Amino acid sequence: MTPTSLNTGVNEKKRSEWLQEVSAHLVESYEVTESGKNPIKRVFFEEQEAPLSILSHVWDEYDTYAEATLHWLYELAEGQNFEVRLKVAETVGQLATYEFLPVLRKILSPWAKSGKPSVQRLAALALAVVAYNEQEHIAQQALNLVDHWSNLKTSSSLQWTAIAAYGGYIGLLVPEKALDNLKIIAQSGNGKLFSDIAKAVEKLFNAGVQIPKLHGLVLNTLREWVDQGENTSVYRLSLLIFRGLMRKSWIVKNDIRQPTLLWLAKESKDFEDPIVYLMRNGLNLGSRRDSILAEILNWLEFVDRHPTLYKTLARIIFTLAASSGNERKRMCYYLKIWSINSQTAIQILNLINKHL
Incomplete structure (x- = not known):
């Protein structure tokens, strides 16, 4: 030296x-x-804003570092802790607002095609950063891309990434479009994506706690999917999702953790009608019947502990029983079995026998 x-x-x-x-x-x-x-x-x-300011400066002023920066960020998708990976997604999204196509080619598209859910979710998060940009022409690039991926029947990886996007922040931004495209993906014939689509729709529904219109939007969409007919993929998917909402969706109101669907039915007939409709179709589909009955029993046991929702549940089951003679026989049969351990079941059974 x-x-x-x-x-x-x-x-x-x-x-x-x-x-x-x-x-x-x-x-x-x-x-x-x-x-x-x-x-x-x-x-x-x-x-907090310093890293993005520095990145913006480097991107604008030092072209020689652009390729290396993209490669570095691409590789950070794996082998990092959760917080770092979130920051990487945010950074990639911010870079994409500066210049979309290079980031798409070098990072977003490879991530989305990776077939690795943890990496594909980063692509969805990064695109959400773009989609929420205040400049419409920038935001629209992300929305158009996810829309395009939804329609690619030949790429299950890109469709999976679109599902992740629609079950996340982008879905909250354009919920109607999200549900329309999730239906398109379901109709593409890849049954392996069904459970992921179901989770995405459930996430949109549960976001109704913060965005109330989502509860009604999802329920009415599921009703529309059922109306497509028993031989369609979306018919079965809608009832799979509805059963998931019966079992897993809960909300805290008046310091009581309660089934969201029961609470909604109590609040408005606009919610009760699609709930009853979906329950009836679930009971009429052999592969779903037992699971729907199991959730009705869970609701009965819940109302045994929290009688304030008795009128709501009684009205739902009474409406189901009143729809046809066979439905009345079925509901009475199961209510009689459940009445061994449920006081609510006894009351509703007596109500049906008295008025039907």
Whole structure:
């Protein structure tokens, strides 16, 4: 090493000086490699917006670093902890608002095609950053892309990523479009995607706690899917989703954790009608009947503990029984069995026998 090179090294700024200039410091962390966790140091910025400001400056002013930056971000999709990966998705999304096509080609499309759910979810999150951009022409690029992926029957990976997007922030932004495209994906014939579509629709429904219109939108959409006919894929899917809502969707009201569907039926007949309609169709579909009956029993047991919802549940079951002679016989048969352990079942059975 020559004296000149030594002198150059001494005169260079130290890492600590660079960090101080941008109000940052190092923190201990790790990355996951094939040999296990590898200790590393990460840069932590004291101002939350600083990283994106620096990234924007580098992207605009230093073309030679663009390719390396994209490759670096692409590789960060794996082997990082959850918080880091979320930050990576946010950063990629922000970069895509600067220049969409290079980010699409180098990161978003490869992530979406990866076939790895954890990586594909990052693509969906990054696209959500773009979709929520205030400039419509920028946001529309993400929405158009997810719409396009939904229609690609030849790529289950891209359709899966579209499902993840519609079951997340993009779905909350365009719920009607999300449900329409989830139906298109369901009709593409790939049954392996059914459970993922169901989860996406359930997420949209549960977001009704924050966005009330979603409850009615999802229920009416499921009703429309049922109306497609028993021999269609969306008919079976809609009843699969509805059964999931009966079993897994709960809401806290008046300090009581209660089934969301029961609470909605109590609130308005606009909700009760599609709920009864979907229950009736579920009971008439052999492969769904037992699961729907199991959830009705769960509701009866819940009302045994919380009688404030008795009138709502009684009205639902009474309406089911009143729809036909066979339905009345079926409901009375099961209510008689359930009445051994349920006071609510006894009351509703007596109500049906008295008035039907």
